[in-house]
Amino acid sequence: MMCYNGGMIDERTLMILTESAKYDVSCSSSGSGRKNEGGIGNGYASGCCHSFTPDGRCISLLKILLSNDCIYNCKYCLNRRDNDLPRATATADDICGLVMDFYKRNYIEGLFLSSAVHISPDYTMEQLFLVAKKLRTEYNFHGYIHVKGIPHASMETVQKTALYADRMSFNIELPSESSLKLLAPQKDRQSLLVPMAQLQRDKEIFKAEKRKGHFIPAGQTTQMIVGASPEKDGTILRLSQGLYRKKGLKRVYYSSYVPVVHDSLLPEVAGGALREHRLYQADWLLRFYGFDAEELLPADGDLPTEFDPKCAWALAHMELFPVEINRAPLETLLRVPGIGARGAQRICNARWYTKLTFEHLKKMRIVLKRARHFITVGGKFYGAAETAVRGLLSAEESRANATQLSLFSMNEIALSALTGEL
Amino acid sequence: MIYFYDGTQEAFLTALTLSFHDGEPFLTSGNKQLVLGQETAFVRADPEKAKRVEKRLLSFDKDCMHDLDTLLRSGDANKDNVALVYFRLIAEKKRPVRTMLGEDAALAADECIRRVGFEVHRFHGFVRFLQSASGALYAPISPDNDICDLLVPHFRARLPQYPFVIHDVKRKKAAVYDGEHTFPAPLEEAEIVLSANEEKWQKLWIRYYDSVNIPSRERLRQMRGYMPVRYWKFMPEKTRPFTDGEEGGGAPFPPS
Numbered sequence: 263m264m265c266y267n268g269g270m271i272d273e274r275t276l277m278i279l280t281e282s283a284k285y286d287v288s289c290s291s292s293g294s295g296r297k298n299e300g301g302i303g304n305g306y307a308s309g310c311c312h313s314f315t316p317d318g319r320c321i322s323l324l325k326i327l328l329s330n331d332c333i334y335n336c337k338y339c340l341n342r343r344d345n346d347l348p349r350a351t352a353t354a355d356d357i358c359g360l361v362m363d364f365y366k367r368n369y370i371e372g373l374f375l376s377s378a379v380h381i382s383p384d385y386t387m388e389q390l391f392l393v394a395k396k397l398r399t400e401y402n403f404h405g406y407i408h409v410k411g412i413p414h415a416s417m418e419t420v421q422k423t424a425l426y427a428d429r430m431s432f433n434i435e436l437p438s439e440s441s442l443k444l445l446a447p448q449k450d451r452q453s454l455l456v457p458m459a460q461l462q463r464d465k466e467i468f469k470a471e472k473r474k475g476h477f478i479p480a481g482q483t484t485q486m487i488v489g490a491s492p493e494k495d496g497t498i499l500r501l502s503q504g505l506y507r508k509k510g511l512k513r514v515y516y517s518s519y520v521p522v523v524h525d526s527l528l529p530e531v532a533g534g535a536l537r538e539h540r541l542y543q544a545d546w547l548l549r550f551y552g553f554d555a556e557e558l559l560p561a562d563g564d565l566p567t568e569f570d571p572k573c574a575w576a577l578a579h580m581e582l583f584p585v586e587i588n589r590a591p592l593e594t595l596l597r598v599p600g601i602g603a604r605g606a607q608r609i610c611n612a613r614w615y616t617k618l619t620f621e622h623l624k625k626m627r628i629v630l631k632r633a634r635h636f637i638t639v640g641g642k643f644y645g646a647a648e649t650a651v652r653g654l655l656s657a658e659e660s661r662a663n664a665t666q667l668s669l670f671s672m673n674e675i676a677l678s679a680l681t682g683e684l
Numbered sequence: 685m686i687y688f689y690d691g692t693q694e695a696f697l698t699a700l701t702l703s704f705h706d707g708e709p710f711l712t713s714g715n716k717q718l719v720l721g722q723e724t725a726f727v728r729a730d731p732e733k734a735k736r737v738e739k740r741l742l743s744f745d746k747d748c749m750h751d752l753d754t755l756l757r758s759g760d761a762n763k764d765n766v767a768l769v770y771f772r773l774i775a776e777k778k779r780p781v782r783t784m785l786g787e788d789a790a791l792a793a794d795e796c797i798r799r800v801g802f803e804v805h806r807f808h809g810f811v812r813f814l815q816s817a818s819g820a821l822y823a824p825i826s827p828d829n830d831i832c833d834l835l836v837p838h839f840r841a842r843l844p845q846y847p848f849v850i851h852d853v854k855r856k857k858a859a860v861y862d863g864e865h866t867f868p869a870p871l872e873e874a875e876i877v878l879s880a881n882e883e884k885w886q887k888l889w890i891r892y893y894d895s896v897n898i899p900s901r902e903r904l905r906q907m908r909g910y911m912p913v914r915y916w917k918f919m920p921e922k923t924r925p926f927t928d929g930e931e932g933g934g935a936p937f938p939p940s
Contacts, residue, residue: 270881270884270888271888273887273891276888276891276892276895277892280891280892280895280896283896284895284896284898285898298842302842303842304841304842306808310809311910312809312810313809313810313893313911313919313921314907314910314911315893315898315907316897316902316903316904316907317897317898317899317901317903317907318901318903318904318905318906318907318910319897319898320910321893324892325896360888363885364888364892366813366815366821366846367812367813367814367815367889368809368811368812368813368823369812369889371809404842405842520898520900520901535901608785611783611784612783612786613786614784615783615784616784616786616787622785622786625791626785626791
C-alpha cells in the first residue's frame with residue numbers, strides 16, 4: 263500500500279482558512295478527464311457533488327485558502343488587511359494531507375486552492391504552485407485541482423502552475439475598471455485580464471503541439487461580485503459574453519454582494535439573491551440557448567425581476583409566437599419559455615415517431631405552465647389571450663418566488679447543479 | 685394473466701416469451717395481491733427460451749440487454765411490468781424504441797432507467813468510506829435501487845491501491861474489491877475496526893462542512909432537494925458522530 267507522510271492540519275487552522283475561503287462561489291469539478299496514473303484519483307468530466315450545505319450550495323472541492331494573511335486591503339473583502347480577524351497560514355503538507363485523506367473517504371472531488379496575497383503576489387503564487395506540484399508528484403494525486411491565479415504574480419509561475427492544475431481562475435472581482443479602482447485599489451484590470459489571455463494562448467499552443475501532459479484541461483473561470491458597485495446587468499452580461507467568446511472562459515460566476523466588512527464606499531445591505539438568480543439564468547441563455555446579450559437587454563438596463571429573462575424576451579417578441587411543437591426547429595424550441603435544453607431534445611426525438619399531443623407533453627413532464635402561452639400543439643393553442651399572458655406569468659413568478667427562491671428554477675439546471683456541471 | 689418470476693434476467697426473458705400472445709399480461713417478482721378469478725403463472729427460467737429471445741431482441745436493439753439489467757435494478761415496485769411492456773414494444777416495433785417518448789411504455793422505461801442512472805451518479809458523490817485499521821475502506825449505503833456493484837468501477841479506478849467494500853445494508857449484500865478483483869457477496873452485518881485516525885478525519889470533515897456554510901443564506905429546502913434526507917444516514921457531516929452535544933447532533937456513526 264502506498265504511504266505518504268501527510269501531516270494532520272489542526273482544527274483551528276482548517277476552520278480559519280475555510281471561513282476565509284467560503285465566499286468564493288466557484289466549486290465545480292467538471293471538465294477534466296484526467297486519468298489515474300498509478301496513484302490516487304482521477305477526473306470526472308461531468309463533475310460530481312459530494313455534499314450540500316444548509317445554504318443550498320454543493321461541496322465538490324475542498325475550498326480553502328493557503329493563507330488568509332493579506333497585504334491587500336480590498337474594501338469588500340473579508341480578509342482585507344485592516345479587518346480584525348484571526349489569521350492562519352497552512353503548510354503545503356497540511357493541505358496535501360487533508361486532500362488525500364478527504365479524497366480517500368470520498369468527501370471531496372479534489373482541491374480548490376486560493377490564498378490571500380501573503381508577503382507578495384510572487385511569493386503567494388509560488389506557494390500555490392508548490393502545493394499543486396507536490397500533490398501531483400509526491401502524493402501522486404490525480405484528482406481535480408483548481409488553483410486561483412494571483413494578480414500581479416509573475417507569469418512564469420502562473421504558467422508552470424497550469425501544468426499541474428485542472429483549472430485556473432483569475433477573479434475579475436468587479437464588473438468595471440472604475441469600481442475596481444475604487445474598491446480594490448491594489449488590483450487593476452490588466453493584472454487580471456492579461457494572465458487570463460496569456461493562459462488561453464498557452465493552452466491553444468499546448469494543444470496544437472500535442473505536448474505530453476496536461477495544461478489546465480478544464481480551462482479557466484472567473485467570478486465577479488454583483489451589487490457592491492453600480493454596474494447594470496446589461497454591462498455585466500456583455501462582459502461575460504466577451505469573456506466566453508473572446509477569452510474562451512468556461513464559466514463566469516456571479517456572487518451577490520454580502521456585506522462582511524463595513525466601509526463608507528460599500529452598500530450596507532446584501533445584494534438580492536433574486537438578482538444573482540436572474541444573472542445566472544441569463545448566463546445560461548448565452549451559453550446553451552443561443553442568445554446574445556444584446557437580445558436580452560440594453561447595456562444600461564437591468565434584467566426584469568418579475569419574469570425570467572427568456573420569458574421577458576418572449577413577451578417582447580410575441581410576433582414570433584406561438585410556435586408549433588411538432589414542427590419548430592430545435593433552436594426555436596429552445597427559445598420557448600419553460601422549455602429547457604433537455605425538454606427540447608426530448609420533444610425533437612419523440613416527434614419523429616408520432617404527432618405529439620398536449621397529453622404527450624404533459625406525460626413527458628415538459629413544464630407547460632409558461633410554455634403553453636407560446637406554443638401550438640397539432641395546430642391547437644392552449645394558452646391565454648395575448649393581453650392576459652403577461653399578468654398571468656408575473657403572478658405565477660411572484661408566487662414561486664414567495665415560497666422559496668431556488669437558485670435554479672429550471673429542471674435541467676437543477677439537474678446540472680446536482681451533477682456538478684456548474 | 686399474472687406472471688410471477690424470481691427477478692433474474694433469464695426468468696424475465698422466459699416470462700416474456702410466455703406472455704407474447706397474452707393480451708394483458710402483468711409481471712411481478714414481488715408480492716402482488718391476488719384478485720379472485722385472476723389467472724396466475726409461476727415462471728421458471730428456461731435457459732434455451734431465454735437465449736433465443738435474447739438473440740432476437742438484440743437484433744432489434746443491440747443495447748437493450750443493458751436496459752434490462754438497469755430496469756431490473758430499479759427499486760420501483762412496478763419495475764418488472766415496466767420492463768415487460770417495454771420489451772413487448774421493442775418486439776412489436778422490431779427496432780430500438782428508447783426515444784419514442786410518445787409511447788407510454790418507452791416513457792415509463794426511460795424514467796425508470798434514468799432514475800437508476802441518476803442514483804448511481806449521486807452515490808459517486810454520496811458514498812462515505814470509513815478506513816479500517818488494516819487500511820481497507822468500508823462504505824455502508826442504503827440506496828433506492830440495487831446499485832452497489834455499479835459503483836465499483838468508479839472507485840476502483842480512483843483508489844486502486846485500497847481494497848474496499850460497498851455494503852448495501854438494505855439488501856444485505858456487498859460489492860467487494862480486494863485490491864485485484866471485484867466480486868459481489870452477501871453481507872448481513874460488517875464489523876469494522878476503525879483506523880486510529882478515522883475519528884479525527886471525520887471530525888475535521890465536520891468542521892470543514894460547518895465552516896464552509898454561509899448561515900445568513902440558509903436554504904434548507906434546496907439542500908434537501910439536492911441531497912434527500914434518506915441519504916444522510918451514512919454521512920458523518922449529517923449524523924455528526926464524535927461531536928456530542930453540538931448542533932445538528934444525531935445518531936451515532938456508524939449507526940449500529
